[in-house]
Amino acid sequence: MTSPFPPHIRVVIFDADGTLRRVTVPGKPCPHGPGEWEPLPGIREALAGLRWGEGGLRMGLASNQDHVFYGHLTEAMARRLLMDAAEVATGYRPPEGAVRFCAHAMDAGCACRKPEPGLLREAMAFYGVPPGAALFVGDAEVDREAARRAGVAFLDVRDLLAQRGLAPSAMSSPGASSHQKT
Numbered sequence: 001m002t003s004p005f006p007p008h009i010r011v012v013i014f015d016a017d018g019t020l021r022r023v024t025v026p027g028k029p030c031p032h033g034p035g036e037w038e039p040l041p042g043i044r045e046a047l048a049g050l051r052w053g054e055g056g057l058r059m060g061l062a063s064n065q066d067h068v069f070y071g072h073l074t075e076a077m078a079r080r081l082l083m084d085a086a087e088v089a090t091g092y093r094p095p096e097g098a099v100r101f102c103a104h105a106m107d108a109g110c111a112c113r114k115p116e117p118g119l120l121r122e123a124m125a126f127y128g129v130p131p132g133a134a135l136f137v138g139d140a141e142v143d144r145e146a147a148r149r150a151g152v153a154f155l156d157v158r159d160l161l162a163q164r165g166l167a168p169s170a171m172s173s174p175g176a177s178s179h180q181k182t
């Protein structure tokens, strides 16, 4: 499968909720346990045929997980669910050190919660790559802004799916069609 990413990109960092996975429990913004999420429709078809890991694209995650701070799930569970989603989406389980998340309160003012660039910088540092060799895939404005602040290219997941010929109509996010490229 041809890569949807430019050839100079060595590390692809993903947002989780609304990008790799979506929650299956009404009213929850993110899963609190196994069985509360499913892969985003189309994401496996878009990513699983690519070569991930050693000798291929390196994968990272950057996710705001303030529900850890609010006590809805443990840090260990948040990490496990993020790694599970990454593995289901790509067929490859990323190294723990590349799976970065912010477990602080929404108003903590930390340097990691997106749109701050901390999580992206941590993932790049794990692989030892400069911003020019990384790309961030997300679904929200905070993702785009975090990428901008980190100096990293950004790709909207809806554009990724559209590039692969995967129906954006399968997406749950409102306004998805406005992100389609011709």
Ligand SMILES: [Mg+2]
Pocket (backbone or CB within 6 Å): 015, 016, 017, 018, 019, 138, 139, 140
């Ligand atoms: Mg998201």
Ligand SMILES: [Zn+2]
Pocket (backbone or CB within 6 Å): 102, 103, 104, 110, 111, 112, 113
């Ligand atoms: Zn944080």
